[in-house]
Every structure is written in structure tokens, then in C-alpha cells.
């Protein structure tokens with residue numbers, strides 16, 4: 431039996447060939463569908479009745495290969511369009527202390543989508559697991575210069591940035607296992623919450639986006655990210671416990687905003703692993719949209735095997751299978767993100783309101799007293815895995 435990678439590559443190759451041979455008919459097919467007009471298939475048009483013509487198109491479009499090629503055409507067409515360049519670097523913290531909700535997947539695929547639109551994007555892997563580094567094909571064994579050296583040793587960011595080979599304009603600061611000790615090492619350091627912020631401010635290369643992939647906790651690493659960023663992107667998995675713990679994250683964002691970083695706000699919420707076949711997914715999506723009226727992107731990321739396979743090949747889904755639904759969804763989500771203004775009206779107020787609403791429905795009953803160093807107090811709190 432073929433391994434998934436071999437099988438996928440073969441399908442891609444075949445899809446490429448089919449694409450060249452049938453490009454005209456496929457494009458006709460796409461146009462025909464979008465305009466609700468029946469267009470003839472590329473075979474002896476004169477000999478077919480209109481009914482036979484439309485059946486032929488159905489046959490061509492309905493094979494898996496033709497569908498893959500068709501989706502690839504659409505995806506690549508979109509990627510070439512270009513997106514607006516922000517006036518200043520947007521630093522986006524991808525956070526949710528709940529584990530396995532799609533933080534890393536979202537970080538790398540959004541970053542790749544933005545870079546494929548011609549923007550310059552840096553991914554900072556701030557999770558000792560190093561999953562974002564793996565997904566971008568960046569070596570992150572213990573000796574590799576990494577974000578640990580930046581945070582703990584004070585090394586310049588420029589010394590640890592690596593280009594992502596597969597995607598032009600995309601760069602990565604890897605995380606190694608050393609980072610696991612950084613939470614403890616940072617505790618005794620001066621201005622421990624602002625070390626990443628200072629490193630980013632000192633980085634002189636022009637960038638349009640910096641995406642920071644946080645670990646599943648609200649410790650000092652996440653606090654460093656929140657202090658360094660302007661925006662928070664929260665991926666929410668469409669499952670039963672989706673909103674549990676979210677109030678805590680929102681309160682931490684509020685604490686950091688109040689004490690350390692006045693521009694910080696939750697700008698974006700992305701629904702991930704959405705399974706349209708289940709009522710639960712649509713109920714969760716509806717509930718999230720009720721709580722966060724302006725922040726939720728209209729694009730939800732579907733559950734997709736291609737998305738979960740891509741990291742094992744050191745790739746994002748954008749390069750692994752550009753025509754897949756996962757790739758298309760991330761392209762669309764990145765597009766929405768880029769087209770949104772940085773400073774949406776009243777983001778802080780709406781975050782506060784959402785946190786209060788979550789408390790009100792009895793899902794989140796955490797007490798955060800007014801402490802002398804509230805962020806530091808919060809920093810020991812571990813999230814769910």
C-alpha cells in the first residue's frame with residue numbers, strides 16, 4: 431500500500447498533467463458553473479445533444495483528479511491576487527491556553543497564505559514543543575539558535591531568523607526544547623515580561639506580519655507574546671468545551687492591556703476543525719459568533735485530513751495540497767485578516783464585554799483580585815492540554 435505522501439504526490443502529478451491537458455475545458459467548466467451556463471466539453475461538440483454535453487462536463491468535473499485540479503486553479507489564482515500591505519508591521523499573537531485547538535496550524539497556514547500573497551511574514555515559535563518550526567520545515571534540535579537565545583541570552587532576533595525554503599517571503603524563529611526551561615529562568619530576570627517585545631522592536635528587517643505561536647498555557651512565554659503584540663488571534667475548535675477557559679484568556683489580555691501594553695486587543699477569532707455535518711459544530715459556531723460579534727472571521731476552517739497530514743512532511747497545507755479545502759479556507763481566512771483594519775472600533779470594550787458575558791452564563795468563575803503584579807500572578811497558570 432502506498433504511504434499518504436507518495437499517494438498524494440502521485441495525485442498532484444497526475445492533477446498537474448490533467449490540468450495541462452484539460453486546462454481549457456476545466457476553466458470552461460469553472461466559468462460555466464460560476465455563471466450557471468452549460469459549456470460544451472472539449473470533444474466533438476457537434477455530435478452531442480445538449481443533455482449529453484452537460485453530462486460530459488459532469489463526468490470531467492466529477493473525477494477526484496479533476497476536482498483537485500480545479501480547486502488548485504482556484505487556489506493559485508487567488509494566491510496571485512495580492513493583499514494590502516499594512517502601514518506598519520502587524521504583530522499577531524495566536525493564543526488559547528486550551529491545547530490542540532489549532533493554534534500552530536493556524537499560525538503556519540495563515541503565515542504561508544499571507545506570504546504567498548506577496549507579503550513578508552515572520553513566524554515566531556514560542557512553544558517548547560516546536561510544532562510551528564516542524565510544520566515550516568525548520569530544523570529545531572537543541573543546538574539550533576532559537577527563541578530561547580533571544581529571551582534568555584538576549585541574542586538579537588536577526589541572529590536566529592531562518593527563511594522558510596518552500597515559501598518566499600516567509601521566515602521563522604524556531605523553538606527548541608530549551609524553551610521549556612525558559613518559563614522558570616525568566617522569573618528572576620529584569621523586565622521579564624517585555625523581553626520579546628524589545629527583541630522585536632530592535633529587529634530592523636521590514637516585515638508586514640509577525641505571527642507568534644503560543645504554548646497552551648498562560649505562563650510567562652504567553653505573557654511575553656501578549657506584551658509584544660498588538661492583536662490577539664484566538665483559534666476556537668468547534669467542539670463542546672470550546673468556550674471553557676476563554677474567559678480566563680480574555681481577562682489575561684485585559685490585564686496585560688491595562689498594565690503593560692495599552693494597544694493590545696483581541697482582533698480576530700477563527701473557528702477551526704469545523705465539521706459541517708454535525709449540529710454541535712454549528713451550535714458552537716453560533717454561540718461563539720453571539721459572544722464575539724465583530725471578531726469572528728466569516729471563514730471557518732473545516733476539519734481536513736490534508737491539514738493534519740501536512741506537518742509530517744514539514745509543510746504547510748498551502749504547499750502540501752494547495753487545492754484542498756483546508757488550503758482554500760486558510761487562504762480565505764488570511765485574506766479576511768489582511769483586509770480588516772488594524773484598529774477595529776472598540777476592541778477592548780468588546781473583549782471585556784465578552785469576558786463578562788462568558789462569566790454570566792456560568793462557564794467561567796475565576797476570581798482575579800487586584801494584585802500588585804497581576805500579570806506575574808497569572809503567569810503560573812497552566813492551561814488544558
Ligand SMILES: Nc1ncnc2c1ncn2[C@@H]1O[C@H](COP(=O)(O)OP(=O)(O)OP(=O)(O)O)[C@@H](O)[C@H]1O
Nearest residue numbers: 529530531532533534535646703732733734737738
Ligand atoms: N482543520 C484541521 N483539520 C484536521 N486536523 C487539524 C486541523 N487543524 C488542526 N488539526 C490537527 O489537530 C491537532 C492540533 O492542532 P495544533 O497543533 O495546531 O493545535 P495547537 O493549539 O497548536 O496545539 P498545542 O496546544 O499542543 O500547541 C494537530 O494534530 C493538527 O494536525
Ligand SMILES: [Mg+2]
Nearest residue numbers: 533534557561
Ligand atoms: Mg501548538
